[in-house]
Amino acid sequence: MRIAVEDLHVALAGRTVVAGVHLVAEEGEIAGLVGPNGSGKSTLLRTVYRHLKPRAGRVLLDGGDLADLTPARSARHIAALPQERGGDFELTARQMVALGRIPYQRAFAADSTEDRAVVASALERVGMTADAERRFADLSGGERQRVLLARALAQQPDVLVLDEPTNHLDVRHQVELLALLRAQRTTTLVALHDLNAAASVCDRLHVLRRGAVVASGKPREILTPELLADVFGVRAAVVDHPLTGDPLIAFDHRGPATPL
Incomplete structure (x- = not known):
């Protein structure tokens, strides 16, 4: 499914945080949000997956206003991996992933054979099958992250919304997660701090600064030394990755380009 944000305005505690944002992720596309801390990503x-209500504007799913759907119907279409993650659950990893099947179940209904198969598949896809019976609270930060991604996958959504999904992951699991996103080709909106990861995995990037989109396009088109200096305040060269051919940003760590 295609997801589009139209003229979105969001305020928190009376302060405008997102101002007039327009962006789109086409069906099967991975669209990345990048920008400095506090840029509104x-x-x-959180507005797209309905944790926040916008002051103005709309989120459209295949042309229909997402706000017109019931929460349960919305959860069948959009699954989220937010930054806020609880750790005091007594549930096992498998039980956490099974929560992703709730939008498909009637009240108080037991898990079906299909539900159990979907959960098992999701655990396998994130490499957590062997840890399925461990308590979620006992897992490391990276293991919890993979379990929560599996929960999102278990929803079998049309759209994935991921906020810094590589946080807490070691290098290997970061690579595996990004490869998983590329392979499944579910329409995805993902916020990433790592610009090189964003350049590698995303089909389209939207660059945010102070709550507004200041550039959109293919990574190779918009990740220029000039934009990196202007938006992120860093000096950098953009070259071809020697293994993949993707844009590779080489930062000058001796000092910033301009004060932010």
């Missing part, structure tokens, strides 16, 4: 995503 998380707030925008």
